[in-house]
Amino acid sequence: MVHGVTILDQSLKVLIVDDEDSQRSGLAAMVSAWGMTAVTAAEGKEALDKLSETPIDVIVTDLNMPGMDGFTLLDRLRESGDMPPAIVVTAYGNVETAVKVVHELEAFWFLEKPIQAGTLQTLLRSAGNMAVLRAEKRNLERQLSYKGTLGEMVGTSPRMQEIFSLLQQAGPTKACVLITGESGTGKELVARTIHALSPRHQGPFVAINCAALPETLIESELFGHEKGSFTGASERRAGCFELAQGGTLLLDEIGEMPMQTQAKLLRILEDSKLRRLGGKTEFEVDVRVLAATNKVPEEAVRGGHLREDLYYRLNVFHIHLPALRDRKGDIPAIEESLISDLNRKHECHVTGISREVQEALSRHDWPGNVRELRNVLERAVILAGEGNIELRHLPASFQGRQDSPAADMPPGAAAHPAPPPEDPDIIRFSVGTTVEEAEKALILRTLEHTHNNKTRAAVILGISLKTLHNKLKEYGVGQTPTVTGTVG
Numbered sequence: 287m288v289h290g291v292t293i294l295d296q297s298l299k300v301l302i303v304d305d306e307d308s309q310r311s312g313l314a315a316m317v318s319a320w321g322m323t324a325v326t327a328a329e330g331k332e333a334l335d336k337l338s339e340t341p342i343d344v345i346v347t348d349l350n351m352p353g354m355d356g357f358t359l360l361d362r363l364r365e366s367g368d369m370p371p372a373i374v375v376t377a378y379g380n381v382e383t384a385v386k387v388v389h390e391l392e393a394f395w396f397l398e399k400p401i402q403a404g405t406l407q408t409l410l411r412s413a414g415n416m417a418v419l420r421a422e423k424r425n426l427e428r429q430l431s432y433k434g435t436l437g438e439m440v441g442t443s444p445r446m447q448e449i450f451s452l453l454q455q456a457g458p459t460k461a462c463v464l465i466t467g468e469s470g471t472g473k474e475l476v477a478r479t480i481h482a483l484s485p486r487h488q489g490p491f492v493a494i495n496c497a498a499l500p501e502t503l504i505e506s507e508l509f510g511h512e513k514g515s516f517t518g519a520s521e522r523r524a525g526c527f528e529l530a531q532g533g534t535l536l537l538d539e540i541g542e543m544p545m546q547t548q549a550k551l552l553r554i555l556e557d558s559k560l561r562r563l564g565g566k567t568e569f570e571v572d573v574r575v576l577a578a579t580n581k582v583p584e585e586a587v588r589g590g591h592l593r594e595d596l597y598y599r600l601n602v603f604h605i606h607l608p609a610l611r612d613r614k615g616d617i618p619a620i621e622e623s624l625i626s627d628l629n630r631k632h633e634c635h636v637t638g639i640s641r642e643v644q645e646a647l648s649r650h651d652w653p654g655n656v657r658e659l660r661n662v663l664e665r666a667v668i669l670a671g672e673g674n675i676e677l678r679h680l681p682a683s684f685q686g687r688q689d690s691p692a693a694d695m696p697p698g699a700a701a702h703p704a705p706p707p708e709d710p711d712i713i714r715f716s717v718g719t720t721v722e723e724a725e726k727a728l729i730l731r732t733l734e735h736t737h738n739n740k741t742r743a744a745v746i747l748g749i750s751l752k753t754l755h756n757k758l759k760e761y762g763v764g765q766t767p768t769v770t771g772t773v774g
Contacts, residue, residue: 297343298322298323298343298344298410298411298414299322299323299325299340299341299342299343299344300317300322300323300324300325300342300343300344300345300346300410301325301326301327301333301336301337301342301344301345301346301347301370302314302317302324302325302326302327302346302347303326303327303328303329303330303332303333303345303346303347303348303351303356303359304326304328304347304348304351304375305328305329305348305351305352306348307328309348309399310326310328311326313346313401313406314326316403316406317410320407320410322410325340325342328351329351329352329353329354329355330347330351330353330354330355330356330358330359330362331353331354333345333347333354333359334354334359334362337363337370342370343370343371343413343414343417344370344371344372344373344394344410344413344414344417345363345370345371345372345373346372346373346375346406346410347359347360347372347373347374347375348374348375348376349374349375349376349383349387350377356374356387357387357391360372360374360387360391360392360393361391364391364392369392370413370417371394371413371414371416371417372391372393372394372413373393373394373395373396373397373406373409373410373413374387374388374393374395374396374397375396375397375399375401376396376397376398376399377398377399394409394412394413394416395409395413397409435619435623436450436453436454436479437475437478437479437482437483438475438478438479438623439453439472439475439476439479440616440619440620440622440623441613441616441619441620442615442616442619443613443615443616445608445612445613446608446613446616449476449605449607452603452605453476453479453480453483453605454483455603456480456603456605457479457480457482457483457484458483458484458485459484460574461602461603462555462574462575462576462577462599462600462601462602462603463477463480463576463577463600463602463603463604463605464540464576464577464578464579464583464597464600464601464602464603464604464605465477465576465577465578465579465605465606465607466578466579466580466581466582466583466604466605466606466607467580467606467607467608467609468580468607468609468655469580469654469655469657470610470654470655470656470657470658471607471608471609471610471655471656472607472655472656472657473538473578473580473607474493474536474538474578476578476605476607477491477493477534477536477576477578478491480534480576481533481534481574481576484534484574486532486533486534486574489530489531489532489533489534490529490530490531490532490533490534491530491533491534491536492526492529492530492533492534492535492536493535493536493538494507494508494526494535494536494537494538495538495539496537496538496539496540496541496542496543497538497539497542498539501544501547504543504544504547505547505550505563506519506523506525506563507525507526508525508526508527508547508551509525509527509550509554509560509561509562509563510522510523510524510525510527510528510560510562510563511523511525511562511563511564511565512562512563512564512565513564514564515562515563515564515565516563516564519563519564522562525560525562527554527560527571527573528560528571530573531571531572531573532572532573533573533574534573534574534575534576535573535574535575535576536576536577536578537551537575537576537577537578538577538578538579539578539579539580540577540578540579540592540600541579541581541583541586541591541592542591545590545593548592548593548596549593549596551596552593552595552596552599554571555575555596555599555600556599558570558571558572559571575600577600579592583597583601609652609655610652610655610656610658610659611651611652614648617647617648617659618644620656620659621639621647621659621663624659624660624663624664625638625639625663625667625675628660628663628664628667629667631664632664632667632668632741632742632745633739633741633742634667634668634670634671634672634742635671635672635673636666636667636670636671636672636673636674636675637672637673637674638674638675639666639674639675640674640675640676640677642676642677643666643674643675643676643677643679643680646677646680646684646685647659647662647684650684662680662681662684663675665679665680665681666679666680668742668745668746669735669746671735671736671737671739671742713727713728713731715727725757726757726761728747729743729747729754729757729758729761730761730763732746732747740754740755740758
């Protein structure tokens, strides 16, 4: 027992790698006599094949072997990050080399030949306990990572934790998944997370928005077409199913797909066979299909927008994403993740948000959900540039600006209004200022606000970087603007 962890001899699976038949068979017999399971390989390549076929707890390997030797075997396993504890066996005179292997290739221990049975048994049990501890550590790290994030998804609310748990169960399977939720809740992000958690993660991920394509083109986009199959089909074209071969296909807004196309889709899901438009033969496709909709699927079925049989075929797993207004407790964690991402995108250095901003964001109902929050924060990150996001960096609707009622004004205030306080984020122009003069002042002050970061200034101004450079050349301005003041 090590730290409360015990591995039974009967459950320990040992891979023995040695090119000498007598040595290999002798070690296997010894291991089996202790109630452990022995798996053998004559060299490194065969050992890698055995490791891919069955889980191994401990490796016992010689170093000098024809083909792939023990050095290369351990190096490959170390680089893959999936190396079981390894006991290196060495002949006399190679102890120094074996010690080097232990340190550089992260082997568990080494033994000199001839091997003492009692020593090997003790080392196998210790290495087995280490394997259990490593597995528990990975499991704990995975559980901790799912506390607030799963891939690019963020959320600490109970509802999001349920979704993370469901994704962990659905991801590694081949099952269809139906993803529902309002627009902007992150349905495509869920689909990408499922793909990342699946054995297909190295294959392509293809997404198609069924609502964005006219009815006359959607079948060609999905299934592909042969040359001459319709007017304008000048060559053969692969559809989304072929492009997603070996990977995952997301059918977004599935309720907007024409009913005739839904019938063809259902047949492909049932038979895994595809025929291009205008084609005469069918061929097999290996694609995992995910579907998403912002409609209530049962209502879409009743309304004749979604075939009932297709709905049941897609609805093996159903993941419904809550609206952001229903999980406002997740907003701070989402903000932190988005700001980090937006800092990298726009080369900014925003460190956080002020208390007033946090309160304003918490009060908002977020009809556009996470997509709306990202857009608001992207604008704020660009305007702030560095430090904290302040209330003035948010759109006016978040700032709650209101004029004081006339009844609350002191006598005479209407006749002699006080001058408005200076706002560093506002540029004021006198009547008679030309458009050219106003444009120049706006550009130069925006450049000062961004500390002469022309890329960010162009984003704020809504012009291209080339246009900005042309304007500065026209003004005869060098690298550093000379005006004072700031602009939001």
